[in-house]
Amino acid sequence: MIVARRYTLRTALLSAPAAAIGFLGSILQANAAGETPNGDAPAIAGQEITTGLQGHDLSPMGMFMAADYVVKTVMIGLVAACVVTLIIFVAKSMQLAAARSVANRTLREVVAAESLGAVASLVSDRRGTGVLLVRAAAEEMTLSRDLVGRVDPGGIKERVASRLNRIEVAAGRRISKSLGVLASVGSVGPFVGLFGTVWGIMNAFVGIAESQTTNLAVVAPGIAEALLATACGLVAAIPAVVIYNAFARSVTGYRQLLADVSAGIERLVSRDLDRMTVSSGQAAPKLAAE
Numbered sequence: 001m002i003v004a005r006r007y008t009l010r011t012a013l014l015s016a017p018a019a020a021i022g023f024l025g026s027i028l029q030a031n032a033a034g035e036t037p038n039g040d041a042p043a044i045a046g047q048e049i050t051t052g053l054q055g056h057d058l059s060p061m062g063m064f065m066a067a068d069y070v071v072k073t074v075m076i077g078l079v080a081a082c083v084v085t086l087i088i089f090v091a092k093s094m095q096l097a098a099a100r101s102v103a104n105r106t107l108r109e110v111v112a113a114e115s116l117g118a119v120a121s122l123v124s125d126r127r128g129t130g131v132l133l134v135r136a137a138a139e140e141m142t143l144s145r146d147l148v149g150r151v152d153p154g155g156i157k158e159r160v161a162s163r164l165n166r167i168e169v170a171a172g173r174r175i176s177k178s179l180g181v182l183a184s185v186g187s188v189g190p191f192v193g194l195f196g197t198v199w200g201i202m203n204a205f206v207g208i209a210e211s212q213t214t215n216l217a218v219v220a221p222g223i224a225e226a227l228l229a230t231a232c233g234l235v236a237a238i239p240a241v242v243i244y245n246a247f248a249r250s251v252t253g254y255r256q257l258l259a260d261v262s263a264g265i266e267r268l269v270s271r272d273l274d275r276m277t278v279s280s281g282q283a284a285p286k287l288a289a290e
Contacts, residue, residue: 068203071229074196078232081185085240088178096250099129099175103257106130110264116141116272119265129171130261136163137265141272160269164262172255179247186241193233200226 106123107130113119120138123131137160144156204222 068199068225070199071196071203071225074192074199074229075232078189078193078229078236081189081236082239085182085185085236085243088182089239089243092178092247096175096247096254099171100254100257102126102128103130103254103261106134107257107261107264110134110261110268113268114271115275116265116268119268129167129258132167132171133164133258133261133265136160136167137269141269145276156273157266157269161262161266164265168255168258168262171258172251175254176251179244179251182240182244182247186237186244189237189240190230190233193230193236196229196233197226200229 106128109122110119110130113122116134116138119134123134140156140160140163144159200222204219204226207222208219
């Protein structure tokens, strides 16, 4: 019995939107035929529809001003989301372009250098994530200099790789800020617009009930205002999704660029360690004196 009641309730809830749409369709069909749903044909039905529609401003601004306060709030929020998306697009584009430029320059210098010290001297007066990677490796090499020739150089390489990895992670997290806002706008925007549409159509049906008429002029403005909310939701969501996908690819490319810089630095560290080991002749006192 409980299952039967649940099935009946679920069937009623699922059939309610279809019934409402069917009722609205019968109204529009009756108005198009010049009749009411009861079969009564008004003598001046077309004239009433034309006169009623002329009393409404069906421009986007006019529909916004005539909309319910809830629908207005929804549309204002969606327009604000569009503005935020545009701001993030401009700011993040400039940030990514600058970061990629610095990383590319550092990568070229790392690849062309013969030692880590040479690269560190070149980037000593610059800023950027690539510069931080070089400085971190140089600092670790300075701290571990007295261990070269005494212990396995693999430990020094691991410490350098660890510091470089943490810098890469922090840079990726920093460059990815604000992308979550784009993802939220892209995923939630259509549903917020749909909420405004549902509310507007509900008000349209309330207007039909209060006016006790099926005239198209009573129904059309409310439906137009409701559909405007859906349009605002799509206008906010579509650019946000496109921009988010573009930035996601750009951030991935930037992280790979930093990984290339780190790999180049690790090669320089390994080369320097081998040279220091050979020059020291495995003699710790001589290494300490150097």
